[in-house]
């Protein structure tokens with residue numbers, strides 16, 4: 722199965738990457754030669770997407786310029802929407818409501834880079850579902866739970882974990898588990914009804930996690946333990962890890978890394 726519509730919430734301020742993000746949107750920061758956004762676009766197309774919806778901000782004209790320069794609109798339908806106030810991820814997703822319509826859709830957060838033989842969204846699009854929504858999950862360390870949406874789960878079938886609860890950025894001592902949600906979702910359109918309530922959650926923002934929590938009672942929400950390696954490119958540390966991993970795959974760049982390691986060992 723494929724997922725035809727994919728939403729990219731790319732309106733965030735990117736404060737953790739200042740001053741770089743004063744000039745370049747976070748999602749266009751490159752891993753060597755490829756912007757984070759490009760990896761996400763490729764992942765969506767691999768999952769079968771025919772309509773890409775970018776929710777950006779008037780302060781980030783670079784996103785529209787990049788989309789025009791790549792000519793991605795020649796491969797599929799492209800919609801660019803503005804989130805004029807950065808009220809949170811949930812609010813950004815809700816900005817896409819009319820463009821998505823009444824169909825199942827994917828969400829990709831480009832600052833979570835996932836490298837896998839089969840793209841994470843394609844893995845999720847292929848899952849059997851009965852009107853469930855899915856969020857990609859991975860085990861995180863307990864000290865880091867305050868950086869993630871954390872899912873508590875009941876039974877597990879293969880890579881699918883049925884959600885009992887989900888909470889945004891709990892303190893380590895309050896986290897119901899260490900299963901952190903990362904930036905890939907396949908959602909039923911019913912999520913928009915919950916997002917439209919505009920409830921402020923963690924950090925005073927309208928959180929996607931809070932709307933997902935409401936989905937648990939109805940058709941259900943499940944976590945999907947994806948195959949692949951995820952880099953948190955929303956942080957300088959994760960971006961560096963991604964850059965080193967990418968460089969190791971390219972012979973010319975690997976030679977530079979080896980040279981640097983030799984020099985460090987000799988010092």
Ligand code: UTP
Pocket residue numbers: 730731732733734735736737738747776804806807808809810812813830831832955
């Ligand atoms: P983050 O939580 O990483 O926020 O957003 P941010 O603003 O991008 O970065 P920091 O925390 O200031 O460094 C996760 C994703 O949600 C989008 C971001 O663009 C990113 O892709 N987002 C966040 C929005 O589109 N709108 C918002 O109001 C908030």
